[in-house]
Amino acid sequence: MSEQQKAKSHRKIVLFNKPYMVLCQFSDAEKRQTLKDYIAIPQVYAAGRLDRDSEGLLILTNDGKLQHELAHPDNKVSKTYWVQVEGTPNDKALRAIEQGLELKDGLTKPAKVNIMPAPDVWERDPPIRERKHIPTTWLSITLKEGKNRQVRRMTAHIGHPTLRLIRYRVGSWTIDGINNGEFVVI
Template structure:
């Protein structure tokens, strides 16, 4: 039996979509957006996070991208509550102590608000509390790590978008759409 050609799908996951093809609670899933058989997500994004998800039929690639020992870097665009101080950026960059241990050093910088699709529903906005956009690059993947890191330094995450995994980005992929790559 011939082996199927390797497929790699870059999907720009919308907010509130489950990173699986079925859901017992009838929530939106990958099946609502991707009609390609035998591809599976290489890693996860929480339902309340958006952005790049890589799907493939190559088990080795899934392992390479998703297993923490492989240290594939991922960049997130993160909108947080409040004005972020240099001390908070330094703490995030050096690693913060979470309940499941110290995070590895991250690359963290302030960024201009990116041009994005509207989020449905929109983030909560408070009239007298500003927001800040951060670019955070990590090479580990603890559960809800970015959200827990920003909360730890006093800046709850309002919107989280995975922009990059390894060399792949969401550039040119509209939210809710995918691109098949070589």
């Protein structure tokens, strides 16, 4: 068996449905919730990040090459987010996201965006803040880049702040069938 075949046979890929307010690291000096509170698999590391206040798919692996492939922006691995925003974006606002927005750190690459029905997902604790007279809308946004807090900054830029953000897909992997706070090893 070649070294490459041995490495692949020992490769671990963990698909984790990260809960709200969990850090994408295994330790924290401030004693906040981290991956160690959910995953007891040695020597796996997050391939990319998901903000503490975001939820959904996080991939962990012991394969450095795969980790780099998924996390490095040059590789353009697409990611789909389900985003609950305040208000209802009009066609002009959605087209602006699709064409790319000028943010403080530069122009975003074109993205795919659609209004979607509210997904059948877990309750968030605490729930989002809702305003009595302002509706919310769910968007599906697919990116091939990952600037810091990009989705939140994009929706704010078009006048519809993000209330809840769930990463649904990375590459060909999704959170389908994985309960929030749980993981599967593939």
